Amino acid sequence: MRALLVRLLGGLALCSIALDVAAVGVGQVAPAFTLPNGAGESLVLNDLRGQVVYVDFWASWCGPCKRSFPWMNELQQKYGGKGLVIIAINVDKKREDAQRFLSTTPAQFRIVYDVAGLTPAAFEVKGMPSSYLIDAQGRVVAAEQGFREEQKAAVEERIRALLAAR
Amino acid sequence: MVLIASSESASRRAVGVVGDEPMETSMACRRYASLGAGVALLALLASCASITPPQPWEKGELAKPAMQFDPDPLVAKGTQHIYQSKEGAAGGYGVGGGGCGCN
Numbered sequence: 001m002r003a004l005l006v007r008l009l010g011g012l013a014l015c016s017i018a019l020d021v022a023a024v025g026v027g028q029v030a031p032a033f034t035l036p037n038g039a040g041e042s043l044v045l046n047d048l049r050g051q052v053v054y055v056d057f058w059a060s061w062c063g064p065c066k067r068s069f070p071w072m073n074e075l076q077q078k079y080g081g082k083g084l085v086i087i088a089i090n091v092d093k094k095r096e097d098a099q100r101f102l103s104t105t106p107a108q109f110r111i112v113y114d115v116a117g118l119t120p121a122a123f124e125v126k127g128m129p130s131s132y133l134i135d136a137q138g139r140v141v142a143a144e145q146g147f148r149e150e151q152k153a154a155v156e157e158r159i160r161a162l163l164a165a166r
Numbered sequence: 167m168v169l170i171a172s173s174e175s176a177s178r179r180a181v182g183v184v185g186d187e188p189m190e191t192s193m194a195c196r197r198y199a200s201l202g203a204g205v206a207l208l209a210l211l212a213s214c215a216s217i218t219p220p221q222p223w224e225k226g227e228l229a230k231p232a233m234q235f236d237p238d239p240l241v242a243k244g245t246q247h248i249y250q251s252k253e254g255a256a257g258g259y260g261v262g263g264g265g266c267g268c269n
Binding site: 057059060061062091092093097117120121125126127128130 | 226
């Protein structure tokens, strides 16, 4: 009986270790970053305190990114005036790959480049693409891995709520 | 083996081939040399443990079409299905997420 109990507890303990904590924890302050855009200017995340920021990690080789860009264009258009800033961080090793992607899939939001890959490491990105919704106080409120059609409505709902609350 | 040969010839040259002594010295040298080679090999193998898999944002190279086992995605799917149904085998076909390295 006791042996069974010990085995049960051991199994439960193992289960808790196996639970995946997705990326940077929700509720934590988003890691600060300063990244260059295509025009040589630097974008500092902390400068955007007070606005709702949607950070998306993308790459030219990432299929779902092709579908997420038009949706993010829509979001930026709809809510840009209300305080939403979308930042898409490119992690391609070669700038030309990113530019080729952008020539076929244009973006109306800010694109910054991180070749070294320090920013995705700081955000503990677990898969590509990854997106993080940061509220006006700089805290991560949602972390999504991948891009699926089903999550679009929910994310838009959260953005609207955050914009109303700031 | 180059290590052993050089140490052997060096000891022979240094002492001169006279009687039993140079033989013993060269055997000791050979032993130390082979030991050194063994340690070096072990160290090399151990360093292989520190090789880390690529991070999700570094999988650009793996997402290239040339990195797939089969260039035709339909044929690849069919082959995978056959392996799965006949052998119960799954996975190992390359990068997850349909080849975009999205996992």
